[in-house]
Amino acid sequence: MPLPKPPATRAALLSAADYESQSAPKTSRRAQKAAEPTSKLLDLHDDRAETAVAKAVPKPAAAPVSAPLARTPAPSGLPVKAPAAYPIAPAPAAKPKTSLGGARKRARSGGPAKLFVLDTNVLLHDPMSMFRFEEHDVYLPMITLEELDNHKKGMTEVARNARQVSRDLDGLATEGSLDPVAGIPLSKTGHREAGGKLFFQTQFLDAKAPSGLPQGKADNQILAVVQALREHHEGRDVVLVSKDINMRVKARALGLPAEDYFNDKTLDDGDLLYTGVLALPADFWEKHGKTMESWNQGGFTFYRIVGPLVPTLMINQFVYLETPGAAPLYARVTEITGKSAVLKTLKDYTHAKNSVWGITARNREQNFALNLLMDPEVDFLTLTGTAGTGKTLATLPCGLAQVMDERRYSEIIVTRVT
Structure with a gap:
């Protein structure tokens, strides 16, 4: 739609006829220009237009008050088409409230x-x-x-x-x-x-x-x-x-x-969770024994390995190898540098001499958990398992030992979500 002509004076409003003349086809616009009187229409807010209307038109009788739709332009020699009143869109009906229950x-x-x-x-x-x-x-x-x-x-x-x-x-x-x-x-x-x-x-x-x-x-x-x-x-x-x-x-x-009641489970596919444990292949020593470096430090044995197994490892991940007739290997990944990784053997919390406030590990997974819980370098640890696997039983004595015995922390905060 082309723009209408700008107003002739400041603070003057354009008449609705200007909009209609610009939006009409060219033939109609030309015909309208030919039919226009020689005297120009005065502006809607011009004082002279208001005076002319007051003198020419007698004051009508009182009529019922209604909401004004638009101002009418000043009358002239020829009748001017009144601007069409734009219909007011009805307010959208309020949607009925639906229960979320x-x-x-x-x-x-x-x-x-x-x-x-x-x-x-x-x-x-x-x-x-x-x-x-x-x-x-x-x-x-x-x-x-x-x-x-x-x-x-x-x-x-x-x-x-x-x-x-x-x-x-x-x-x-x-x-x-x-x-x-x-x-x-x-x-x-x-x-x-x-x-x-x-x-x-x-x-x-x-x-x-x-x-x-x-x-x-x-x-x-x-x-x-x-x-x-x-x-x-x-x-x-x-x-x-x-x-x-x-x-x-x-x-x-x-x-x-x-x-059965399963609604308390937050995950349907528990097998997809990261377990933090990796079983080493049976030929681990044969494949990595020749290129492996080992040393002892602080009572633990460290192994540096290279090979295709390294990309699958993660920091603080546990690895184990249980072979019949041979000593088992339980270690934790402590370092990954390029194509090499360092494995550190674990403290055996299944033995009574390493018990934490009288609690010893009953299985391999509890031993892994106690090694992480008692490590001051581990800042955050999550344990997952079904009821009765010893998550709380392993966590509380480790917290008590590090607060009461080692004075590493000042307090323990226990919360339960039901």
Whole structure:
């Protein structure tokens, strides 16, 4: 669109007709110039134009007040086309608020939500497990609550988890309905990721343990509850969640769906993690023995190796070679320079004389961990492993030894993420 002519005087606004004349086709613009009167139109804000309008046009009667769309140019001998009023775009309609909880997830998954019956060991393993089932519902049998009450005393990890679960259940049940039909929204306490509901066993279920199983055992009572819920909720998936392998085996033997609890895992492919350990090939000494340099320093033996193995090594990585009938080799990579690497033998923490506050390594990996934990040159260390592999048991005595005995550090900070 070509630009209109500039205004003749300062602080003067261009008329809408100037814009229309510039945007019209050339033929129409020429015709309009021919039809223009000899007297030029006065500017919209010119005082003379306002005076001429006041003298020529009588004052009209009062009209309803409306929002002005645009100023009209001064009248002249020929009628001037009034500028078109630009329509005001309507304000966009506010989008309806959508919940980030279970409604969206339920629509994504499709079908009715599942009903997960939690075993007591799931709650004791992860006290936040109730809120990790997304849009699905959670059912707690009465025997589960009784077992939680039996585990809440003490200072152990299990006791702390049991008390936390009890506090969460109390927050959910406060001022809430325990109606077995309505349930309690799990997002009530602020856990927006939980879109399902919590159901307690508040009514008697005709739940009888299968014949041949003791009636008074807690596991068998939970199995009976799962069986009764499947009969009561036909067409809906009722799944038992348990960390007990035998419990899951018994459930599947009875035709009941059972699953393990894996929601506390942050990685699905744990095998892809860096292990920090490399097994040396069986012919390591034959390939590297001729070009290898070795020396003793500070009670440790050092080996400098070259060859295709060097590019695969990393600093502080452990290497080992266990050959039947020969002394094993356990070493750590301490230096990589070009095409050569230096290996340093380890301190044997499996022996009682090298114990740290009475703790000795039970296996090869614990020995590797203790060597790194007791090394002042290592500033940051991460240990990964399943529960019961000795991560905390190895870390705490090393920290106590370096704070209390060696005075290397001033304090120990212990945090736990649940």
